[in-house]
Amino acid sequence: MTLPLDATTRYGFIAVLPDPASIRATVRLAEDLRFDSLWVGDHIAFAVPILDPLLQLAQAAAHSERLQFGTSVYLLPLRHPTPVAKQVATLDHLCGGRLIFGVGVGGEFPREYEACGVPVRERGARLSEAIPLLRRLWSGEPVASDGRFYPFPEVRLLPRPVQRGGPPIWCGGRTPKALERIAHMADGWLSYVVTPEMYREGLVAIARAAEQAGRAIERFGTGHLLFARIDDSHERALDTATAHLSQRYAMDFRKPAARYAALGRPADVAEKIAAFHAAGVRHILLDHVGPAKERDAQLERFAVEVRPLLSGL
Numbered sequence: 001m002t003l004p005l006d007a008t009t010r011y012g013f014i015a016v017l018p019d020p021a022s023i024r025a026t027v028r029l030a031e032d033l034r035f036d037s038l039w040v041g042d043h044i045a046f047a048v049p050i051l052d053p054l055l056q057l058a059q060a061a062a063h064s065e066r067l068q069f070g071t072s073v074y075l076l077p078l079r080h081p082t083p084v085a086k087q088v089a090t091l092d093h094l095c096g097g098r099l100i101f102g103v104g105v106g107g108e109f110p111r112e113y114e115a116c117g118v119p120v121r122e123r124g125a126r127l128s129e130a131i132p133l134l135r136r137l138w139s140g141e142p143v144a145s146d147g148r149f150y151p152f153p154e155v156r157l158l159p160r161p162v163q164r165g166g167p168p169i170w171c172g173g174r175t176p177k178a179l180e181r182i183a184h185m186a187d188g189w190l191s192y193v194v195t196p197e198m199y200r201e202g203l204v205a206i207a208r209a210a211e212q213a214g215r216a217i218e219r220f221g222t223g224h225l226l227f228a229r230i231d232d233s234h235e236r237a238l239d240t241a242t243a244h245l246s247q248r249y250a251m252d253f254r255k256p257a258a259r260y261a262a263l264g265r266p267a268d269v270a271e272k273i274a275a276f277h278a279a280g281v282r283h284i285l286l287d288h289v290g291p292a293k294e295r296d297a298q299l300e301r302f303a304v305e306v307r308p309l310l311s312g313l
Helices: 020-032 053-061 081-094 110-115 120-138 176-185 196-212 234-249 254-260 266-279 292-310
Strands: 010-014 037-040 068-071 099-104 143-145 152-155 169-171 188-192 221-230 262-264 283-288
Touching: 010 068, 010 292, 020 037, 020 053, 037 053, 037 283, 053 068, 053 081, 081 099, 081 120, 099 120, 099 188, 099 221, 110 120, 120 143, 120 169, 120 176, 169 176, 176 188, 176 196, 188 196, 196 266, 221 234, 221 266, 221 292, 234 254, 234 262, 262 266, 266 292, 283 292
Parallel strands: 010 037, 010 283, 037 068, 068 099, 099 169, 169 188, 188 221, 221 262, 221 283
Antiparallel strands: 143 152
16 A cells, blocks of 8 residues: 655644743744644643643634644543543634644653553553544544443534544554554654654555555645754754753753754755655654744744755655
8 A cells, every 4th residue: 555645745833832922923923934834742741831732722723814733742641532522623613624633642751641540551542542532523423432441421522623524633653553553543644753764664564554454545644743953063953952852851862863853054954854755754843942032033044044945845
């Protein structure tokens, strides 16, 4: 099987939207620089402050009639899928049907699972049970569940999302089990800390598993969250990325930053993105790694200095 990838390459960025003024300014920046999408991350408890993603996107959606909005990624196993189905359907209405629901299992911070009363070892199985439930709940038809984690009597959630069948569900993950889950039930793959070679191999594994399961895929989204820093040299960009990511993830991130991030001069960043495109990525999510006050300048440099180098993609 060959996965049906999008013909168009799209660019978005990870945003932090702490207050109404920042939301307005960030959406305006995305519009002015002709980005295609705006994404937010998710954690209950993290090494740095983080707000709820669905509430942030609900406010952001009020300020754009063009941008797509996405979660990268929503830790679905931390929540019961029934109220999540209602919240996401509501957000799809507020976004005008321009929502991508990226989901994943996390696990880097086990205590947030403990705080939610969810065993961290169950996160993969919970995600696999929750995804089909979301689609059934979004159908608008009566739904009951006798699942292991989420049993409930018959209910009917209305209104249905704007998008037929609900927002596309893109799954994160890079382990064999995660790729198999994507092949069996996801609408796309949203990767993180992989190389272009790993991405290409992952798509092959997804296609093979989908074919073995007898699943026919009409459209498949391919996204990648890419740490990025534009600077005068690779070494300076790496130093800045290391300081930022080590604080964010509470660990020494120099080696992962060197391996996975797009760092250096505009041509260096463009080269890394082109490699991901060749591997099958069609939606790049730039994650600014550096002081927050420099984010806007970095995004402007990408729009002015990097994106023209990618015009042939």
